[in-house]
Amino acid sequence: MVRRIHIVEDDVAFGKMLTSFLERKGYSISISLTGNHGRKSVAENSYDFLITDLKLPDDSGLELLEYTKEVSPKTKVILMTGYAEVDTAVKAIKKGALDYISKPFRPEELLMIIEEASKNYSASLEVDRLESISHPPNQFKPVSSKPSFIVGISEISKKFNEYLKLVGPTDMCVLIQGESGTGKEVAAKAIHNFSSRKDRSFVAVDCGAIPKEIAASEFFGHIKGSFTGAINDKKGHFEAADGGTLFLDEVGNLSYENQIQLLRALQERKIKPVGSNTEIEVDVRIISATNEDLLEAVSTKTFREDLYHRLNEFTVHIPSLRERKEDLFLFIEYFLNEANVSLGKEVLGLSKEVEEAFKNYSWPGNLRELKNVIKRSVLLTNSNLIPLDVIPKEVLFSKPGPGPVVDFSKESNEKQLIINALKEAGYNKTKAAKLLNITRKTLYNKLELYNIEL
Ligand SMILES: Nc1ncnc2c1ncn2[C@@H]1O[C@H](COP(=O)(O)OP(=O)(O)OP(=O)(O)O)[C@@H](O)[C@H]1O
Numbered sequence: 001m002v003r004r005i006h007i008v009e010d011d012v013a014f015g016k017m018l019t020s021f022l023e024r025k026g027y028s029i030s031i032s033l034t035g036n037h038g039r040k041s042v043a044e045n046s047y048d049f050l051i052t053d054l055k056l057p058d059d060s061g062l063e064l065l066e067y068t069k070e071v072s073p074k075t076k077v078i079l080m081t082g083y084a085e086v087d088t089a090v091k092a093i094k095k096g097a098l099d100y101i102s103k104p105f106r107p108e109e110l111l112m113i114i115e116e117a118s119k120n121y122s123a124s125l126e127v128d129r130l131e132s133i134s135h136p137p138n139q140f141k142p143v144s145s146k147p148s149f150i151v152g153i154s155e156i157s158k159k160f161n162e163y164l165k166l167v168g169p170t171d172m173c174v175l176i177q178g179e180s181g182t183g184k185e186v187a188a189k190a191i192h193n194f195s196s197r198k199d200r201s202f203v204a205v206d207c208g209a210i211p212k213e214i215a216a217s218e219f220f221g222h223i224k225g226s227f228t229g230a231i232n233d234k235k236g237h238f239e240a241a242d243g244g245t246l247f248l249d250e251v252g253n254l255s256y257e258n259q260i261q262l263l264r265a266l267q268e269r270k271i272k273p274v275g276s277n278t279e280i281e282v283d284v285r286i287i288s289a290t291n292e293d294l295l296e297a298v299s300t301k302t303f304r305e306d307l308y309h310r311l312n313e314f315t316v317h318i319p320s321l322r323e324r325k326e327d328l329f330l331f332i333e334y335f336l337n338e339a340n341v342s343l344g345k346e347v348l349g350l351s352k353e354v355e356e357a358f359k360n361y362s363w364p365g366n367l368r369e370l371k372n373v374i375k376r377s378v379l380l381t382n383s384n385l386i387p388l389d390v391i392p393k394e395v396l397f398s399k400p401g402p403g404p405v406v407d408f409s410k411e412s413n414e415k416q417l418i419i420n421a422l423k424e425a426g427y428n429k430t431k432a433a434k435l436l437n438i439t440r441k442t443l444y445n446k447l448e449l450y451n452i453e454l
Pocket residue numbers: 093094146147148149150151178179180181182183184185186187249291367368371
């Protein structure tokens with residue numbers, strides 16, 4: 001099937017160059033010179049991809065992204081940015097963009113992003129087919145393509161991994177907090193794999209990608225004929241995850257009404273498909289993730305406090321890459337190897353200058369950004385070592401990032417862990433110590449250390 005791509009770009013020559021390049025690669029391309037025209041085209045056509053400049057004469061790429069997510073949620077959006085706009089581009093990823101690419105870029109780099117996403121898209125279509133079209137591809141992420149979990153050698157990573165191992169086998173709801181691209185989904189899968197549910201399904205749902213009108217049907221399913229377009233019975237994510245784990249990514253993006261529905265399902269452990277009178281019992285462990293401060297959302301009443309407490313029986317803070325710089329080269333090696341395998345290349349490593357630039361860069365897009373930068377660089381490298389001239393400008397000319405942030409303290413995580421263990425053990429210290437895998441004496445010392453009063 002020929003993929004349809006719409007480009008919104010006011011630089012006519014650049015737009016033409018991209019058009020003819022992508023047409024030669026077999027894509028069907030249309031182009032808008034303004035945001036306004038882009039909006040109309042997006043609303044009237046269901047494109048596979050929208051590629052838009054971040055700065056448009058009459059609009060912003062970010063707003064066009066939001067509009068596209070509303071009117072055509074299946075269209076994947078790629079933003080083209082100037083190199084000074086990377087922070088905004090990272091925001092765009094949080095709002096649901098597939099990726100961003102910094103100008104000037106080579107068309108092959110853009111092609112790589114499109115082809116990679118098309119592969120995932122086909123994979124998710126295949127999953128959909130097998131699951132009786134129960135999950136739209138942009139919300140259901142097939143998990144089999146996920147790589148293995150790298151623990152890291154920094155103290156902060158080791159500690160973080162211990163928490164995953166500790167909380168994994170319990171049935172506690174876990175809230176994973178961390179910046180975009182830090183590996184929240186990978187961590188959620190690791191928790192699932194540490195649990196007795198590991199042989200059952202792990203269903204990942206991007207809550208930011210579900211329009212609120214169809215959220216109930218997505219979560220709880222529907223029966224044929226219950227609304228226009230419900231042409232078949234459909235299982236929701238809860239049923240799909242029965243016996244296993246449901247991962248709610250970007251949970252802070254759920255509308256207030258959807259939060260109420262979710263809370264009810266969690267409290268009652270039963271769901272009712274849209275249009276049905278029958279309740280279905282479900283046994284689902286919930287792991288959720290957010291890159292915003294949910295407590296802040298609770299205080300401004302955009303996120304329900306009762307739901308927050310339900311989801312947050314245990315919090316895991318996942319460190320940013322800046323906070324675990326000691327792990328940088330481990331991840332570089334891993335992603336380099338992964339890129340070599342998928343691109344059929346044999347790049348051995350980074351040149352000294354690139355190593356230096358990588359060390360000094362603050363990696364606002366975290367592991368995802370590192371992985372993308374490495375993959376693009378490997379594609380463009382024709383020698384043993386990645387040279388400076390294939391590295392994106394923002395990485396080369398950035399100021400050194402802030403050092404490790406002491407705020408992600410093992411203390412605050414540990415304190416939370418102890419409080420949660422105590423709660424789970426009904427405040428019985430012997431049981432709590434067992435849950436924590438420490439002696440009673442250590443538990444007493446820690447209660448004193450953290451001023452935990454019972
Ligand atoms: N520990 C890890 N080992 C190997 N790869 C990892 C690890 N953590 C993250 N990655 C890779 O980094 C990328 C980003 O990870 P992931 O999608 O889990 O991040 P995220 O925090 O859920 O992102 P977002 O906030 O955008 O939803 C993925 O490609 C993932 O495979």
